[in-house]
Amino acid sequence: MAAHDPAGATSTYIDFDYIASDDFSPYNHANNLVLATNNPSDPTIDLTTPLSRVLFDLQEIDSHIHTLTSRSALDILSYTSAQNAAAQRILARVDEERARVSTSYERLEKEVLVRHQRAVEARTTAQRSLEVMRLGRSVQRILNVARQFEMVVAESGLGSAVRPGKEDHGALLRASLSILAFRDAISGKDGAQLGRVNVVKTLRGRVFEDGEARILESARRVAREFSMSTLAAGPATSGTTSGPTFREAEDSRARFTSAVRILYLLSPSPRIDGEKMLQKDFESEYLLRALQGYLQTAITSSSASIGRALGQLPMLDRALLEASARCQNVVALEALLRGIHAPEHPLLRYEKDHGRTKEAVNHADIDIDDDDNDGFSDTKTSGSETFLSLLLSALDTASLPSYFWRSLASSLSSRVTEILNRGGISARTLRSQRDTVRTEIRGCVLRGSRLPRTVALGDSRASSTGEEPVENWEREAAVMVGSVVGLLGR
Template sequence: MPSTDYVDYDLFLDEKFSAVAFANSLVQATNTPTDKDVDLDAPSKRLDYDIEEVDRVINRICGDNYEQLLSSVSNISLAEQCLEPLKKNLDHINYSYSKLEKDVVNPFDRSQDMYGAIKKLHMTTNLLRSLTWYLSIARQLALLINNHNSSDWLSVAAHNVVELRNQVKMNPGLKSLYMIRAHEKVLDDNEATIKRQCQSTFKTFNLLQDFNKLRAACVALYLLEKPSLAATVGNYLKSQVNASANQISKTLGAPLPAFESACADAGDRAQSLQTLTKALDTTADDENDESILEFIRSNLDTPNLVSTYWRDIASTLDTKVRDWAIRNPPLARMMVQNVPTMKEAVKNAVASSGIEDGPELKVMVGSFNSLLR
C-alpha cells in the first residue's frame, strides 16, 4: 500500500471536520484511562507524519503540474492588471451608492413608519367624514318620517334611504362602527314605512288628491323597489277596470240615469289614470335619464294606461253583456231601444279621458252590440 494511503484525506476534507475532535481521538488512541500520565508524543508524531505526507503530496502535484500552475498564476496576474483600472470606478460607484443609501434609502426606510401613520390618519378622517354625512342624512330622514308635512316628503325620504345605502356601499369601513350596524334595523323600518305610505297613496288616490303627493309616491317606490311600483300600477289599473266594468254591468236593465252615472264614473277613473300617467312621466333623479313612465310601459307591456283601461273594460263588458242578455231575454229586448242612448253615454265617458275617436271608442261601443242581436 503506498504511503499516502495512510493519510485520511476524506476526514480532513469533510466540512464537519473538527480539529478539537480529531486531536481528542488521537490522544485517546494512544492512551488508556489507567495511565498515570498523558502521552502526547505518539499523537504528535502521528500528526507530524500526516503533515509531512500532505506536504510531499503537494510538492509532487506542483512538480508534476508546474506548467498548469504557472499558467494559472499568469492568468491571475493578468486578471489583477485588468481589474486595476476598474478599481477607481468601483470605488466611485461604492461611494455613490453609500451616499445614495445615506441620503435616500435610509430616510425612505425611516419615513415608512410615518407614511403608515399618515395613511391610517387619512383613513380615519375619511371614515369620520363619511360618518358625519351619514348621520346628517339619517337625522333628516328621521325628521321626515316623524313629521311629513310637505307633499313631496316620500320622494325626499326615499332619496335619503338610497343615499344612506350608497354611503355604506362606497365606504365599507362604516360597517365596522357599532352605530351604523345598529342603525341598519332603523333604516329597514324607515324604508318599510315609506313603502307602506306609497301603497296607501295609490289605494286612496282620486282626482281631488294632491298631484305632487302622487308623483312623490311614484318616485319613492321607483327608487326603493322598481318591481313593486310596476306591480302597484298594474294592480291599480286592474282595480279600476274591474270597478268600472262591474258598475256598468250592474246597471243593465236599470233606468238610463243609473247607466249614465256608471259611465261617468268610468270616465272619472280614466281621468285618474291620466293623472297617474302624468305623475309617472318624470325621472327619479338627475343621474337617471329613464322616465318612470317608460319603465312602467316596458314592465306592463302597455303603450298607454288609459287605452289599456278602456280596452280591458270593453273586453270584460262584452262577456258580461252577452251573459246578461242570455239570462234576461225580455229585459234585453226592452233595452234595444235604449242602446243608442247607452252608446252615446259610453262615447261621452271615453271622450272625457281625451279619446274622441279611435279603437278604444269602437271596442267600448261595440261591447253592447250583443243587445241588438
C-alpha cells in the same frame, strides 16, 4: 501510419493529429478497428484483436505522455508557478474590491434601505390613516343624512295617529332624496367598507330601510286612492254632480305629483360595473307598477259591478255611474301625468345635451332643502320624458281612457256570454232591454270620458269653460256597446 512526434524525440505509429483533432469520433475509430481486423462477410466477429489494439494504443499514449512530461517538467512547473502567482495577485485585488464594495453596501444599507423601510412603513400608516379618516367622514355624513332624514320624516307626520293620510308630501319628497343620498354612499367605492361598520348597519336597517318602506307605502296609497271625479255617487238620472272643491283638487294634485315622483326616484337603480346607470336604460319599476295596479283595479272593479248589474238591470245605472267615475279618474290621471316630467335622478347618468354633460348629482351634492319647495323646479329639461309617455309605453297604448274602455269591453264580453248561457229571466230581460242598455252604456262612456272641471283648469289642452270629453270617445262607446249589445242580437 507513422507520425512525427511533436517533441522530436519519439516516433510512433499512432496518428496524434487525428486523435487530437476536433473531428475525431471514438465510434468511427472503433468501427474502423473492427473492420480492419475482421472480414465483413464473416458471420462471426472477433473483438479480441481490436481490443488488444486499443489497449496497446492506450499504453503507447500513456508512455508518450509520460515521456513528454518528464522532459518538460521544469517548463511546466515554471509556467504553473507563474500562473499561480498571477492568480494570487488577482485574488488579492478582488478581495480588496470586495471588501470595499461590502463596506459601501453596508453604508448604503444604513443610509438608504433602512430609511426606505421606515418610509414604506410611514406611507402604509399614512394610507391607512387616510382611509380611516375618509371612512369616518363617510360615516359622519351618513349620520347627518340619517338625522336629517328622521327630522324630515317627523315633520311630514308620516305614521302619526293625529292626522293619518295627511302627511306633508313635500317633506316626504325631500326624505326620498335623503334615501338616495344614503344609497349613493353605500353603492360607491367605499360602500363595501361602510357596510362593515356597525353603526351604518344599524342605520340602514332601522332608519333608512324602514323609512323607505313607509314612504313607499304612503306614495302607493296616494296613487291607489287617487280620485278627482266630479260625478255623484247617486243615480245618474238625477243629473246632479258633485266633487272636490278647487282647494281640495289642488291639494290632491300636489299630493299625487309628489307621490309619483317619490315612486320614480325610489325605484331600483343599480350600478353597472361600478358606473351609474344611464337615464335612458332606467325603468321606474315602482311608478309603473303602482299606476298599472291602479288601472287594473279600476278595470276589475268596473267589470265586476257591471257584470252583476247586467244580470239585475235595476242596478245597471249605479254600476255604469261608478264605471264612469272610475274612467273620469283615469282621464284626470292622464291629464296630470302629461304635465309631470321625470325629475333629474341623482343616481343616474345623463347623456350630452346641447354641448354639455348633465352628470348625476354625486353623493356630496344631493341637496335636501327644508323649504316648502320639494327640491324640483317646474322647468322642463330638454328631452325629459313625462310620466304619461312612460306609462303609455309600458302599456303599449296611445291613451289611458282608450285602454280602460277596451280592457273593460274585453272582460264584459265573457260576462254577457255567461248570462246568456245561463238563460232565464235575466237573459230575457237583457235581450228585451238591449236598446236601453245601449243608450245607458253610451251615456256611461260619454260621462266617463269628460275631463273633470278641477283638472281642466290646470290642463292646457282642456277647455277652460268646463268639462270636455276626450278625443275619440265615440269609438270607445262603439267598442263598449258592441261588447254587450252585439252579443244580444245573435
